[in-house]
Amino acid sequence: MRQLFIILSLIFAALGLVLSVLPFGMIALIPIIAAFIFGLIAFRISKKSNKSTKIIKAILLVVIISLCISIYRSVFETNVIEDDDIETIKKEKQSDQESIDELESLEIEN
Amino acid sequence: MLRIFITLILFTSVTIQGQNNTIAAGEKLIFTASYNMSGLLTDLAQVTMETSAVKTSKNTLLRLKCKARTYTKWDNFFKINDLYESYVSPNSLKPYLYKREINEGNYYKFMKYTYNHKSQTVKSLKRKRRKDGTFWEENKTLNIGSKTLDLVTTLYQIRNLDIAKTTIGSSDAFPVLLDNEEHIIRITLLGKETIDTKIGKKECYKLAISMNADNILKGSNSNLLWLTADANKIPVYAKFKIAVGSGELRIQSATGLKH
Numbered sequence: 001m002r003q004l005f006i007i008l009s010l011i012f013a014a015l016g017l018v019l020s021v022l023p024f025g026m027i028a029l030i031p032i033i034a035a036f037i038f039g040l041i042a043f044r045i046s047k048k049s050n051k052s053t054k055i056i057k058a059i060l061l062v063v064i065i066s067l068c069i070s071i072y073r074s075v076f077e078t079n080v081i082e083d084d085d086i087e088t089i090k091k092e093k094q095s096d097q098e099s100i101d102e103l104e105s106l107e108i109e110n
Numbered sequence: 111m112l113r114i115f116i117t118l119i120l121f122t123s124v125t126i127q128g129q130n131n132t133i134a135a136g137e138k139l140i141f142t143a144s145y146n147m148s149g150l151l152t153d154l155a156q157v158t159m160e161t162s163a164v165k166t167s168k169n170t171l172l173r174l175k176c177k178a179r180t181y182t183k184w185d186n187f188f189k190i191n192d193l194y195e196s197y198v199s200p201n202s203l204k205p206y207l208y209k210r211e212i213n214e215g216n217y218y219k220f221m222k223y224t225y226n227h228k229s230q231t232v233k234s235l236k237r238k239r240r241k242d243g244t245f246w247e248e249n250k251t252l253n254i255g256s257k258t259l260d261l262v263t264t265l266y267q268i269r270n271l272d273i274a275k276t277t278i279g280s281s282d283a284f285p286v287l288l289d290n291e292e293h294i295i296r297i298t299l300l301g302k303e304t305i306d307t308k309i310g311k312k313e314c315y316k317l318a319i320s321m322n323a324d325n326i327l328k329g330s331n332s333n334l335l336w337l338t339a340d341a342n343k344i345p346v347y348a349k350f351k352i353a354v355g356s357g358e359l360r361i362q363s364a365t366g367l368k369h
Contacts, residue, residue, distance in 0.1 A: 023183035025152045079142065081156050081179045088191075099173075099207055100166055102224065103197055106206050108169045109227075 005042035006055060009035050013062045020070040028070040035063045130203050132270045132343055134368035135163040135172055139344060143178070145357040155180045155190060157359060159265075161366075164197060172200040174262050190214045196262040203267055208260040216241075223260055223287065230254055234290050250290060258285040258292055269343040273299065273315050281318075294322040300331070302339055307346045308362050313339045314346060332356070341369035 012035035019028035039060045046053045084092070141157040158177045163170055176194040184190075191213040198205045208223040218239040223232045236248040259267060264286050281298035298318040305314055314336040332351035337343045344367070348359040 023181075023187075024147065025150065027147050027150045027152060030148060030150075077183070079153050079156065079181045079183075082182050082185060095209070095211075096164075099195075099197060099209065100164065102207055103164070103166045103169075103171060106224070107228070108166075108171070108199065108206055109202075109204070 002042055002045040002049065002051065005038045005045065006059070009038035009042055009056070009059050009063075011035075012038060013059050013066065016066040016070075017062055020066040020073070023073075026070065026074055028066065032063055032066050032070065035059065035066075039063060130172075130199075130201055130270055132341065132368060133161060133172065133174075133203065133266055134366070135161050135200070136366035137161045137368065138363075138365045140362045140364075141359045142362055143357065143359050146355055151358065153181060154184060154357075156362075163200070170200060171197045171206065172203070173197055174266050176262055176265075188215050194262050196260055196266075198263055198266070203263060203270060205260055205263040208262065210261075221289070230256060232287065236290065252287070252290060254287060254292065255285050258287050260287055264295075265345070268297070268317075269337065269345070271343075273337070273343065274339075278302075296320045296322075298331075300334075303336065305336060305347060308360065309344075309346065309364050312336075312344075312346055315339050315343070342367045 012031040016028055016030075016032035016035050019031060022028075039056055043053055043056045043060075045051075046056060138158065138160040141159075142153050143155045143157050144151040145154045146152075155178055158175075158179075160175050160177075162173045162175070164173045165171075174196045178190060178192040180188065180190040193209070193211040195209050196205050197207040204227065205223075206225050208221075208225075210219075210221040212219040216239075220235075220237040222235040225232055230253060232252045232254050234248075234250045234252055236250075237245055239245055264284070276299050278299055278301045281296055283294050283296045285292045286295050287293075296319070298320075300316040300318050303314055303316045305312060315338075317335045317337065318331045319333040319335055320331075332349070334349045335345060336347040337345055342364075344361065344364050345359075346361040350357060350359075
């Protein structure tokens with residue numbers, strides 16, 4: 001049972017760490033919370049049976065780091081879009097001119 | 111995916127109105143598109159709707175331009191840069207030219223409709239990119255109904271509707287040309303609601319949007335659009351449910367409004 005909770009905690013902690021680095025926002029909190037709960041259960045079982053808690057402490061450390069990254073990114077990162085490069089601006093201008101040329105040939109009732 | 115996002119906000123249609131009392135050149139609306147991932151909304155892209163005057167040697171037209179771009183944080187995973195634009199009469203909002211350019215990762219598609227209102231036809235050009243990087247084109251002449259519009263014009267026509275005179279619960283069906291096919295879209299006025307937005311607390315008309323091709327929009331009252339209940343009828347909020355999930359569009363800023 002102890003091993004099961006350690007494995008579950010490890011899997012969710014790894015997933016939480018990956019998601020907190022990727023731009024998935026607060027979605028990383030789901031595996032982080034799961035990893036924390038499973039880690040705590042594993043920790044209590046280990047304490048009761050006088051077994052090593054080193055690995056569990058390491059997992060909980062990863063969980064805390066993931067949580068910090070996730071919260072930092074949610075609070076401080078702003079949504080920005082990339083500025084148009086020269087190539088895109090040129091293409092847009094060309095497209096605009098093509099549109100005007102096309103409109104010139106159409107019968108338009110204003 | 112963003113094609114569906116933008117389609118959502120553009121997916122509605124109405125009969126062509128007499129006069130344009132709502133839309134002026136120089137208007138710019140900016141939205142945030144969010145997608146529901148495991149119950150949490152994640153900001154995905156910025157959607158911009160702007161208008162500008164375009165002069166030809168004989169006429170001045172109104173350019174309705176809608177852009178959708180993923181936020182930079184997503185660009186390494188999938189980059190989206192979509193452009194939808196329609197050139198319309200500034201008085202009647204009648205469309206003359208429509209362009210749609212989809213750039214989503216390796217996927218590229220370009221559509222152009224040139225309207226001939228006298229013969230009720232549309233000259234359609236479709237250009238797509240093959241896997242080897244080369245392009246292929248398809249030209250078609252389509253017969254359309256007198257009320258058929260493209261997506262961009264449709265949204266602006268909705269804003270130009272006199273919704274104040276519409277009774278709650280009433281609905282109507284309208285034709286929209288999408289990928290060379292006419293689709294029927296139904297809009298129902300559900301009522302008025304006051305909602306909090308980035309541009310303040312607004313009293314809005316709540317509209318439900320549904321479509322006959324149910325592989326695009328899901329559910330009967332799952333796709334909703336809120337337009338401010340004032341002379342500008344700004345689309346401030348939209349909720350949508352599509353085949354691959356659900357999400358929403360929220361307004362961030364509105365400038366250059368007519369009223």
